[in-house]
Amino acid sequence: MTTAVLREMRWWDIEPVLELEKDLFPEDAWSRGMFWSDLAHARGPHATRRYVVAESPDEDGRIVGYGGLASAGDVADVQTIAVAREHWGTGLGALILTELLRAATAFECAQVMLECRVDNVRAQKLYERFGFEAIGFRRGYYQPGNVDALVMRLNDPSTSVSVQGTEING
Template identity: 80%
Template sequence: MTGTETPRLREMRWWDIDPVLELERDLFPEDAWSRGMFWSELAHSRGPEATRRYVVAEEETEQGGSRIVGYAGLASAGDIGDIQTIAVARDQWGTGLGARLLTELLRAATAFECAEVMLECRVDNVRAQKLYERFGFEPIGFRRGYYQPGNVDALVMRLTTAPDSGPAAGTETEEGTQSNG
């Protein structure tokens, strides 16, 4: 049973890795990230030399606890941001949470002074593609056989974040999405 409150977004911390891994394995069973991958990303997310931004969406449960219902991460290198992952729990699809997570990553890209933001998503994940397109991402190519196993191609998308063409606001009516790049 889930809470009735809108999930709150906050910085992902090391103690979130285990619940994030549970969600990761549910959503991406064949190409889930490892604990070490999340540790490595979080190691670069704090301090003056930070090049990563990871957030979780957390909702209160009826039992008084909380649970992670989404997460997202961005890496920056120079003036290019790369969305590493966005995931939304199945019971949160269609609530606008994917758009909220993406908005937070685009804020981070602005803070990192990224001129463009890149991402990959499965060619068969139309829901995610539609979300990204609403935010102004455009398809620019493919990575053949990127997702393993299964040899599924990735669609590469780019958003130019020049000051006069800032990211589209996206809507809160988007359908839930999952992307793992």
């Protein structure tokens, strides 16, 4: 099980997050501006985003994962989830997803959507464990590699969070 601690992502986390992003998603990594834009909507009384980072206490607080969610009306969208390769299989992805689903519940969202690369079976299995169902494809969604996205949906994220019961530290 992971020993990483989740906390709110802040602007000073963007550089280490970008390093991880480029390592994990070299063809379609997010830009600095994309993170800045989403973080601008993650604070204050009218926040529509929730972004978290996972720090490893065993590695002097190095960021080993992150995730983000956007809400609009009663629908949320998982924008991104990433876990450093050396932390795959530790439960860190589930920890991050649980926090994002808690945020969707707090935003009073009835559904959570996401896109996942069709070749990312590891992520698909995680989402299925939380109750997400495949509902379609977006052809050529991930560029420049022209990789299709599997579109997945979860109805009632509050039910999934209570079933998972994952603890968040910090």
